[in-house]
Amino acid sequence: MSWRRLLYSAVAAVMTGPRPVVLSGPSGAGKSTLLKKLLKEYENVFGFSVSHTTRQPRPGEVNGKDYHFVTREQMQKEINAGEFIEHAEFSGNMYGTSKSAVQAVQGQNQICILDVDMQGVKNIKKTDLKPIYISVQPPSMDILEKRLRDRQTETEESLQKRLAAAHTDMELSNEPGLFDLVIVNSDLEDAYSQLKEALAEEIQKVKGSKKS
Ligand SMILES: Nc1ncnc2c1ncn2[C@@H]1O[C@H](COP(=O)(O)OP(=O)(O)OP(=O)(O)O)[C@@H](O)[C@H]1O
Numbered sequence: 001m002s003w004r005r006l007l008y009s010a011v012a013a014v015m016t017g018p019r020p021v022v023l024s025g026p027s028g029a030g031k032s033t034l035l036k037k038l039l040k041e042y043e044n045v046f047g048f049s050v051s052h053t054t055r056q057p058r059p060g061e062v063n064g065k066d067y068h069f070v071t072r073e074q075m076q077k078e079i080n081a082g083e084f085i086e087h088a089e090f091s092g093n094m095y096g097t098s099k100s101a102v103q104a105v106q107g108q109n110q111i112c113i114l115d116v117d118m119q120g121v122k123n124i125k126k127t128d129l130k131p132i133y134i135s136v137q138p139p140s141m142d143i144l145e146k147r148l149r150d151r152q153t154e155t156e157e158s159l160q161k162r163l164a165a166a167h168t169d170m171e172l173s174n175e176p177g178l179f180d181l182v183i184v185n186s187d188l189e190d191a192y193s194q195l196k197e198a199l200a201e202e203i204q205k206v207k208g209s210k211k212s
Pocket residue numbers: 025026027028029030031032033034147148150151185186187188189191
């Protein structure tokens with residue numbers, strides 16, 4: 001490689017920043033639990049891409065932190081204006097990642113974490129975001145159902161929709177090349193260790209760049 005090309009690659013790497021991370025997997029598999037642990041342990045290294053959704057906030061969820069809670073009309077208007085990287089309909093509600101949500105994190109030179117469903121994964125694959133794709137899977141459908149019921153956030157109707165989507169998600173997660181890593185979240189600490197190990201290189205890069 002010539003020095004000019006080498007310099008170009010180095011400048012491009014700095015300008016694009018660290019690779020984002022996409023966490024996906026069935027509702028109730030433990031994505032939010034794992035990403036909250038990462039955000040807590042590595043406060044200035046990771047940043048969460050705050051999605052938009054039309055679903056109602058759960059007790060304790062904060063607008064602008066957990067999600068941007070919006071109406072269907074508002075979200076559709078922003079989608080039509082080209083403000084979203086991806087969007088999907090899940091369990092009767094709209095969800096989507098805005099360009100500004102990702103830019104807000106990348107602008108701080110942090111690793112951007114996106115929590116999206118399987119449609120989101122497929123749509124992000126068509127973009128130039130080039131994230132690390134990680135699937136979080138439950139040990140079994142029975143355990144998934146128990147975790148979702150114990151969480152007490154869903155109506156029976158929403159729970160059934162989420163379990164139906166989980167069946168498809170669990171089958172697709174084994175598709176070769178779709179995910180860089182599939183973590184089976186049986187034991188939380190073990191799953192978290194696997195996640196940290198997979199991201200160790202990116203974490204070191206960001207820590208290093210913040211020192212210099
Ligand atoms: N390893 C684990 N063992 C037992 N319970 C767990 C484990 N991981 C997560 N949980 C619990 O399971 C429930 C679902 O986890 P969480 O909300 O993180 O799932 P999620 O994948 O983010 O779901 P959603 O996509 O609906 O937001 C939570 O109540 C959480 O405390």
